[in-house]
Amino acid sequence: xxxxxxxxxxxxTRFSNIGTExxxxxVIGPHPGVADFLLAQVADMPLVNFMIQLPxxxxxxxxxxxxxxxxxxxxxxxxxxxxxxxxxxxxxxxxALAIHLCLAHWPYHTAHTPLARNPDPISIYRASTxxxxxxxxxxxxxxxxxxxxxxxxxxxxxxDHGDIVNADEASPASITQVGTDxxxxxxxxxxxxxxxxxxxxQWQVFLMFSGQSALGPVPSGRSDALxxxxxxSGSVLALLGADADRGALAVVDAVRGSAxxxxxxxDTVALETDFRPKSLDLTQPDGAxxxxxxxxxxxxxxxxxxxxxxxxxxxxxxxxxxxxxxxRRTLAVVQTEREPVLxxxxxxxxWTVYPTARPDEVDVDPPLLAQACRxxxxxxxxxxxxxxx
Numbered sequence: 001x002x003x004x005x006x007x008x009x010x011x012x013t014r015f016s017n018i019g020t021e022x023x024x025x026x027v028i029g030p031h032p033g034v035a036d037f038l039l040a041q042v043a044d045m046p047l048v049n050f051m052i053q054l055p056x057x058x059x060x061x062x063x064x065x066x067x068x069x070x071x072x073x074x075x076x077x078x079x080x081x082x083x084x085x086x087x088x089x090x091x092x093x094x095x096a097l098a099i100h101l102c103l104a105h106w107p108y109h110t111a112h113t114p115l116a117r118n119p120d121p122i123s124i125y126r127a128s129t130x131x132x133x134x135x136x137x138x139x140x141x142x143x144x145x146x147x148x149x150x151x152x153x154x155x156x157x158x159x160d161h162g163d164i165v166n167a168d169e170a171s172p173a174s175i176t177q178v179g180t181d182x183x184x185x186x187x188x189x190x191x192x193x194x195x196x197x198x199x200x201x202q203w204q205v206f207l208m209f210s211g212q213s214a215l216g217p218v219p220s221g222r223s224d225a226l227x228x229x230x231x232x233s234g235s236v237l238a239l240l241g242a243d244a245d246r247g248a249l250a251v252v253d254a255v256r257g258s259a260x261x262x263x264x265x266x267d268t269v270a271l272e273t274d275f276r277p278k279s280l281d282l283t284q285p286d287g288a289x290x291x292x293x294x295x296x297x298x299x300x301x302x303x304x305x306x307x308x309x310x311x312x313x314x315x316x317x318x319x320x321x322x323x324x325x326x327x328r329r330t331l332a333v334v335q336t337e338r339e340p341v342l343x344x345x346x347x348x349x350x351w352t353v354y355p356t357a358r359p360d361e362v363d364v365d366p367p368l369l370a371q372a373c374r375x376x377x378x379x380x381x382x383x384x385x386x387x388x389x
Contacts, residue, residue, distance in 0.1 A: 001242075002094070002240060002241075003094055004093075004094045004096040005025050005026075005093050005094065005095050005096070006023060006024045006025050006026070006095075006096045006097075006350075007022040007024060007026045007027075007028065007087070007096070007097045007099075007319060008022070008026070008028070008029075008098045008099075008100075009027070009029055009070040009083050009087075009097070009098070009099045009100070009177075010026035010028075010029040010030075010099070010100040010102070011029060011030070011066040011067065011074070011079045011100070011102055011103075012029075012030070012067070012069055012100070012102035012105070013029050013031070013069075014069045016100075017305050017306075019297065021373075024098075026086075028082070028083055028086045030067035030069070030070075030072070030104075030278075033341040036276075038159070039088070039275045042355050045108065048360075052124075060288055065351055068102040068103060068105065071107050071108075071110060071111075072109075072111060072302065072378060073111050073232050074110045074111055075105075075110065075111050075112065076103060076110065076112075076132075076134070076135035077135070077138065079135075080135065080139055080142060080178075080255050080290070081207055082144065083099070083139075084142055087146060087148070087350075088146070089146050090146055090147030090148045090159065090239065097143075097148055099139065099140070099330060101132060101135060101136060103128055103131055103132040103135060104125070104129045104132045104160075104163075104358040105127045105128070105160075105163075105193070106193060107165075108121075108124040108125050108127070108128040109127075109128070110128070110131060110334075111126055111237040112131065113127060113128075119166035120165055121166070122165055125163060126164050149211075151211075151212065152211075152212050153211050153212065154209070154210075154211045154213050154218070154239060154240070155208075155209070155210045155211045155258075156207075156208070156209055156210075156236065157207070157208040157210075158205065158206075158207050158232070159205055159206040159207070160205060161191045161193075161194070161201065161203050161205050161259050162201040162202065163192065163201075163271060164190055164191050164192060164195075164196070164199055164201060164202060165191060166191070167190055167191050169201075170191070170196065170201070170351075171190065172345070172349050172350065172351040173348060173349040173350055174350050174351070175350075175351045175352075175353060176351070176352045176353070177352075177353045177354075178332075178352055178353070178354050178359075178362060179354055179355055179358075179359030179361060179362045180198060180353070180355050180359070181273070184353065185336040185338070185341050185353060186336060186337050186338075187336045187337030187338075187369075188335075188336055188343075189335075190271075192197055193274065194273055194274025194275075195273055195274065196273065196321065197271040197272065197273060197321050197322070197323035197325075197330060197332045197334070198321075198323070198330060198332055198334065198343060198345045198351070200325075200330075202296060203271050203325075206298070207232075207249075209239070209251045213239035213240070213255055214239060214240050214241030215238070215239060215241065215252075215255045215256055216255050216256075216257075217255070218239075218251060218254070219254050219255070220257055221254060223250035223251070224327075225250045225265065225266075226265075226266045226267070226268070226269060226326065226327045227249050227250075227266060227269075228266060228269045228270075231249050231264075231266075232249070235249035235251065235252050237366070238252050239251070239252065239255060241243055243322075249263070250263070258370040266325045267326060267371070268325060268326050268368060269322065269325055269327075270322075270323075270324055270375055270377075271322070271325055271330070271332070272320050272321065272322050272323070273320050273322075273375055275323045277306075281370075296312075297309060297312040298312075298314075310386055319335060320335075321333060321334045321335055321376065322375060322377030322381075323351040323372075323378070323380045324368050324371045324372050324375055324378070325368075326368060326371075328346065328347045329344065329346050329347070329367050329368060330343075330344070330345045330346065330368075331343070331344050331345075331366055331367060331368040331369065331371075331372050332355060332377075332378075333372075333377075333378045333381040333382070334343070339356070340356050340381050341353050341354065341355065342356050342366065342382070342385070344366040344367055344368070352366060356381050356382055356383060356385075357382075357383040357384055358382075358383065358384030365385075369385060369386075372385075372386075373386035373387070
């Protein structure tokens with residue numbers, strides 16, 4: 001609507017089938033669908049791995065070239081070659097270019113990673129972040145050389161949350177139980193990708209704006225104001241000069257020269273866990289396990305793309321953990337081996353654990369309870385905590 005040509009590029013389409021139906025004029029990346037799942041498991045052969053590095057390989061293997069999910073043959077620079085070949089030099093038209101790099105993600109290794117019988121998950125995770133950093137640096141150089149990054153460009157860097165590959169990094173320093181005499185809860189998941197709302201590394205993200213916007217240049221600085229990914233699109237639109245709902249990102253105030261807080265300020269942000277099948281250990285890559293989960297929980301559409309089955313979706317939502325945070329403290333309904341519990345966690349990794357049904361003897365509310373009672377995902381598990389239950 002603002003006159004931009006729109007391009008989306010990604011090196012991973014297995015669980016994110018974004019196409020032109022989302023409003024993009026051009027999509028660059030592995031061909032999504034069932035072929036991505038199957039070929040990435042059966043095509044790991046020396047000849048195939050060699051051939052997909054050739055300049056014209058996109059023509060005969062669109063699901064494999066530059067495919068992060070095909071980890072054993074994924075070469076970060078080869079994906080950038082595919083991207084540059086398709087993009088070409090900037091044509092001078094206003095362009096909205098979104099690029100997703102998925103290298104620092106399970107299964108962490110690439111074609112460059114030395115093979116090990118029992119790889120240390122922390123080492124391979126850190127190695128993947130170093131490879132991603134190098135790939136991102138090359139990408140910025142390429143975009144400047146091709147003309148997409150110039151003195152009129154707005155650059156936005158939005159990083160995903162981190163992973164926890166070692167339980168010791170995330171385990172509570174101490175636990176206090178209130179209103180229950182049972183042993184401390186067991187079976188709370190902390191390790192993985194999007195598996196815990198109690199571990200800030202799994203829900204905090206990095207966001208940076210730089211360059212020129214329709215409202216003026218983005219000044220240097222940092223904000224620790226609490227914000228949500230829900231505020232992101234409105235803030236970007238505002239920086240492009242469009243009428244948009246007031247977001248909570250302080251960068252809009254900074255560019256406008258407005259007094260801090262003229263945009264909506266959040267006191268809490270809602271959290272929930274990702275899809276987290278029990279049979280998949282994200283610290284121990286296992287392609288066969290991925291296929292087993294896919295076959296039991298996903299369906300293949302008429303267009304060859306894969307979508308989660310409706311019944312499995314409903315069951316997945318029921319097993320999620322839900323929480324609210326003010327950036328320092330978190331209150332969450334968490335699944336355990338026995339039953340859900342209500343957990344209050346502070347910035348010092350101290351947990352206070354309550355039953356989800358309020359005991360009669362508890363007369364002090366946990367922190368953030370009022371915000372939790374406004375959260376639909378949490379409230380459906382809470383009994384007696386929200387006043388009118």
